[in-house]
Amino acid sequence: xxxxxxxxxxxxxxxxxxxxxxxTNDLAISNPIVTSMDLTKVVDDKVPVIINPGRxxxxxxxxxxxxxxxxxxxxxxxxxxxxxFKAIDYxxxxxxxxxxxxxxxxxxxxxxxxxxxYNVNDTFDIETVGGIxxxxxxxxxxxxxxxxxxxxxxxxxxxxxxSLKTNQYELDVTAPATFKRSSALQNVGTKSSPDGRxxxxxxxxxxxxxxxDNPMMYxxxxxxxxxxxxxxxxxxxYSPNKVHTAASLKETMYKMMEGQKAYLGDVDSTxxxxxxxxxxxxxxxxxxxxxxxxxxxxxxxVLQEAMPKEALAKSMVDVVAHEFFHIVTPLSVHSEDxxxxxxxxxxxxxxxxxxxxxxxxxxxxxxxxxGLVTPDEFYKEIMSKIRTSNYFDDTMSFTVMSENILEKPYxxxxxxxxxxxxxxxxxxxxxMREESNGQRSMLSLMxxxxxxxxxNKPFNDDDLIREISIMTYPTVSQFLETYVEGTTPIxxxxxxxxxxxxxxxSRVETNxxxxxxxxxxxxxxEKGTIFFSAGVKDNSFWAEQGVLPNDVIKEVxxxxxxxxxVRMVLGQMYQWKPGQEIDVKxxxxxxxxxxxxxxxxSYTTSxxxxxxxxxxxxxxxxxxxxLKG
Numbered sequence: 162x163x164x165x166x167x168x169x170x171x172x173x174x175x176x177x178x179x180x181x182x183x184x185t186n187d188l189a190i191s192n193p194i195v196t197s198m199d200l201t202k203v204v205d206d207k208v209p210v211i212i213n214p215g216r217x218x219x220x221x222x223x224x225x226x227x228x229x230x231x232x233x234x235x236x237x238x239x240x241x242x243x244x245x246f247k248a249i250d251y252x253x254x255x256x257x258x259x260x261x262x263x264x265x266x267x268x269x270x271x272x273x274x275x276x277x278x279y280n281v282n283d284t285f286d287i288e289t290v291g292g293i294x295x296x297x298x299x300x301x302x303x304x305x306x307x308x309x310x311x312x313x314x315x316x317x318x319x320x321x322x323x324s325l326k327t328n329q330y331e332l333d334v335t336a337p338a339t340f341k342r343s344s345a346l347q348n349v350g351t352k353s354s355p356d357g358r359x360x361x362x363x364x365x366x367x368x369x370x371x372x373x374d375n376p377m378m379y380x381x382x383x384x385x386x387x388x389x390x391x392x393x394x395x396x397x398x399y400s401p402n403k404v405h406t407a408a409s410l411k412e413t414m415y416k417m418m419e420g421q422k423a424y425l426g427d428v429d430s431t432x433x434x435x436x437x438x439x440x441x442x443x444x445x446x447x448x449x450x451x452x453x454x455x456x457x458x459x460x461x462x463v464l465q466e467a468m469p470k471e472a473l474a475k476s477m478v479d480v481v482a483h484e485f486f487h488i489v490t491p492l493s494v495h496s497e498d499x500x501x502x503x504x505x506x507x508x509x510x511x512x513x514x515x516x517x518x519x520x521x522x523x524x525x526x527x528x529x530x531x532g533l534v535t536p537d538e539f540y541k542e543i544m545s546k547i548r549t550s551n552y553f554d555d556t557m558s559f560t561v562m563s564e565n566i567l568e569k570p571y572x573x574x575x576x577x578x579x580x581x582x583x584x585x586x587x588x589x590x591x592x593m594r595e596e597s598n599g600q601r602s603m604l605s606l607m608x609x610x611x612x613x614x615x616x617n618k619p620f621n622d623d624d625l626i627r628e629i630s631i632m633t634y635p636t637v638s639q640f641l642e643t644y645v646e647g648t649t650p651i652x653x654x655x656x657x658x659x660x661x662x663x664x665x666x667s668r669v670e671t672n673x674x675x676x677x678x679x680x681x682x683x684x685x686x687e688k689g690t691i692f693f694s695a696g697v698k699d700n701s702f703w704a705e706q707g708v709l710p711n712d713v714i715k716e717v718x719x720x721x722x723x724x725x726x727v728r729m730v731l732g733q734m735y736q737w738k739p740g741q742e743i744d745v746k747x748x749x750x751x752x753x754x755x756x757x758x759x760x761x762x763s764y765t766t767s768x769x770x771x772x773x774x775x776x777x778x779x780x781x782x783x784x785x786x787x788l789k790g
Contacts, residue, residue, distance in 0.1 A: 162232045162299065163452045163483045163521070163579065193329040193365075196319055200336040200379060201359045206306050207244060207280035210318055214274070214325065222271035226320040227504035228264045230302055230373055232454050232487075234509070234566045234575055237298035239317045240264030242287075246279040264505060281318050282306070286446040300450035300463040305439065310380035310399045311336075312439055313344075314454075314461065316373040321504070330366040335359050336379050343384060343397040344377035345435045345458050370502075374456045378437045383407040389418045393433045400440045404466050405473060410438070413474040414481065420531035421485055424523075428489060428608060435459035436481055440466035440473075449729045453480045457492050460484035468736065478533075483524040491516045493611045500619035510622050513563035513575075514645050518582020519603060522590070525583065529788055536788055540662070540770035543587065547653060548767070550580040552679045555650040559585070560626075585645060588656050589637060591787060595659055596634040599786030606633065660784035661776025664768045673737050673760070676700040677767035682714075682731065684724060690714075691722050702763035706756050709749065716746040 195213040202209050212224070226240040240263045248256040248266075250273040257269040268274055284303035297303070298317075305312035319332070336342065338353065338360050346364040353360050366372045383398045385407035396414055398407040414436065422430070441447040441463060453462040462480055464473060491499045496510040510516070529539035553574045559582070562571040590603035609632060614620050620628065626646065630638035643649050654664060675681060676699035683694040695710045697703045714722050717730050737743070739762045747754040776784070 162234070162301070162454045162517070163480050193331045194322075194325060195331045195333075197333040197335070198313075198318055200311055200334065200340075202335075203306060204280075206286065207282055208306055208311075208318065209278070209280055212277040212319070214276075214322055214328075217271040217274055219271050220269070222268050222274065223323045224266045224268065224277060224320050225323070225505055226264050227316050227373070229504060229507045230314075230316050231499065231502050232456070233299055233302050234513070235296060235299065235572070236567065237296075237302060238263050239284075239298070240320075242282040242284060242304070242317065244280045244282065247277070248274055249276050249278060251275045283312075284317065285312070285448045297450075299452070299454065300439075300441075300448035301452055301454035301461040303448065303450075305448070307380070309401065310378065310382065310439070312437070312461070313377035313379060315376065316504075319372050321369040326369040328368065330369065330372050332364045332366065332372070333361050334364070334377070334379070335361040340379050341382040341384055341397075342377070342379050343382060343395060343435065343437065344375060345395070345433055346371070346375040346377070373504075374458075376435075376437060376456065376459060376461050378439070385411045387411060387415055389415060390422050391432065392418070392422065392430055394418060395433065395435045396438070397435065398438045398440070400466055401442045402466060405440060405470065407438075409470065410474065410477060413477060416533065417478045417482055418485065420533055421482060421527055424527040424531055424604070425486075425489070426608075428493075428611065430488065431458045433458060434485065436462065438462045438464070438477070440464055442466050449726075449732075451732065453484045455484040455487040455492075457488070465732070465736075472736065478528070479524060482527065483521055486520045486523040486527075487516075489523070489607050489611065490520060493616050494607060494614055495616075495619055496622040496625070497619045498622060509564055509566050511560035511564045512622070512625055513566065513578045514559045514582045514585045515625075517578040518559075518584075519586040519589075519607065521579045521583040522586030522603065526587070526590070530790060537771075539788070543584070544768060544770050546580040546583055548675075548677070548679045550577055550584065553577040553581070555581070556648045558648050559645045581651075584651065584653065588640060588644070588651065588653075591656050591659055591783070592636050592640060593633065594786050595783055596636060599783065599790075601633075657770065658773075659780065660787050661773050661780030662770055662784070663773040664770060666766060667769045668764050669767045669769065671700060671763050671765040671767070673700070673702060673734050673763055674731055675765070677765040684727070686724070689724050691724070691727055699765050700763055701765065702761065706758065707754075708747070708756070711749075712754070713748040714745065715748050715753075716744075718744055 192215045197211045199209050226243060228238050229236055246258065246266055248258050248268040250256050256274060259267045261267060283306035284298050285300065285305040287297060302314055303312070304314055304317040336359060338358055342362055344364065346366060348362060349365050350363045351360055366375065378397050378399065380399065383400070383406050385396045387394050394414065396407045396411065398405065398410065400406065435458065437459065439462070448463050451464050453460050460481060464476055468476065496512065498508045498510045525539065525542050528534040529536055557574055562574055565571045566575055586603055593601045593603060593606060606629070626641050629641065644651050657663065676696040678696040678699060681694055681696040681700055682691055684691050690713050692711050692713045693703070693708055697708055697710055716722060717734065720726070720730055722730055737760055739760050741760045743758060743760055745756045747756065
């Protein structure tokens with residue numbers, strides 16, 4: 162998963178099954194669970210779902226929707242979005258159902274159970290308008306129900322029975338005939354309605370995991386298909402105001418994935434990879450969690466439609482590259498926590514530094530390695546990650562944080578996996594190349610781990626670092642012990658010196674939510690306010706407007722700033738450009754202040770990473786091996 166907006170804010174998704182009486186029990190795995198969703202019968206923004214599990218022989222049976230889904234590190238509780246849940250017997254009568262928690266239903270007299278029927282709300286609308294308590298699912302893992310487009314992350318619609326997660330699923334999705342349909346799930350046939358107005362597409366999923374691992378988009382989509390080597394890429398785009406098209410992004414995606422494939426070399430790939438891009442407008446019910454969620458053969462991306470073409474292209478490269486590199490880890494190299502994932506009571510691996518951090522490092526490093534960006538652009542990205550990481554607790558053990566990622570204070574440091582986690586990957590990469598005279602790398606290590614384990618053989622979580630230590634060098638072992646398991650902050654200058662780079666202070670351009678020290682805003686949870694932090698003094702635009710630390714931000718361009726909409730508003734501020742007119746209202750010591758002006762370029766003092774003129778031949782050769790192989 163990659164949450165773009167969170168990174169920005171800290172430095173920077175019916176055919177009735179009838180009463181067919183198949184025979185299964187809750188230990189059998191041979192008969193499929195037949196499911197259906199009818200997008201032509203949506204009422205009050207709710208999709209009707211039917212689940213036909215076959216016959217049970219037990220007194221009771223338990224049905225769940227996921228509390229947590231793979232690739233996310235927060236509680237989603239998709240059961241909250243289910244309404245009108247009913248268990249129907251073979252005579253068409255309702256069975257007794259209890260609902261012990263928001264994600265669980267227990268059906269009595271289960272031997273008489275024919276089917277479950279219920280309606281599902283989407284999550285996009287509820288992100289901002291409220292109505293359901295608790296944290297909302299990250300948008301790319303959420304759902305959208307709209308006459309124009311349906312984002313069908315199937316874990317939001319279809320659940321599982323306790324002992325039937327390994328059963329095959331058959332899924333029928335009925336939709337208007339005019340809709341385009343996009344999914345990598347195996348399509349086994351289509352059938353038109355007698356009047357020709359709707360089409361039912363039938364899919365097969367080998368087990369429940371494949372239901373959660375294969376999102377869909379239906380609706381007024383723009384779709385482009387192209388080949389990158391032997392991989393078929395399917396790019397599906399929804400742009401509500403037709404600002405962007407799949408065709409306009411095709412070349413960018415082609416070049417990026419061509420580079421990724423070259424970078425990965427002989428790593429096992431996939432015959433098809435789907436990219437689902439939902440572009441949000443600025444409406445009240447538009448999703449606000451921008452970023453992406455990975456799957457084995459696809460990714461769901463949610464970004465802002467208002468982004469300029471160049472900015473959207475760059476974001477797509479960063480986001481989709483990150484998600485595609487997840488085919489290495491955790492999709493190929495992963496622990497038992499991932500392999501035997503518990504959707505209700507999950508445990509978490511100690512190794513987010515690898516799953517998300519190394520993945521993010523690859524997403525940046527391949528760009529310079531394959532010539533998509535210059536070394537200076539790559540250095541700039543590295544320094545951005547260092548500045549962002551400074552916003553978090555630099556003494557927190559990464560393995561402890563990962564294992565306890567849903568708990569305080571670790572949850573608040575999650576976003577650091579994309580910054581310090583990537584920097585950990587960089588440091589190990591440099592060490593591997595140094596020790597092997599450029600012959601081994603972080604990528605080669607991941608390939609070795611993939612060969613040793615692979616997608617069907619998980620590793621023991623407690624053994625990974627010991628395994629890596631055996632496979633590599635004492636310096637790598639010591640690094641992992643000191644900086645990943647341990648609590649010592651990393652001195653990045655030591656690693657830059659190895660490759661002949663040095664840090665120099667200089668005046669550089671910045672945006673309107675950062676300075677050289679990082680993010681320039683902070684919040685008061687108790688008061689519900691957002692205010693400027695001390696870093697505002699090093700942002701030339703705000704400093705010239707007379708803004709001071711602790712000034713409370715009341716309104717931005719007519720929008721009252723709250724803790725609920727802060728991500729949206731500051732995300733918009735991140736995209737401000739010189740020449741725009743702005744109107745920002747502040748409060749200082751109870752007194753109102755208004756800043757109504759035209760934006761001009763802002764600057765800050767920042768450390769710049771550059772090549773050392775005095776680097777020796779050994780350092781230069783190691784840098785070449787690191788950047789170009």
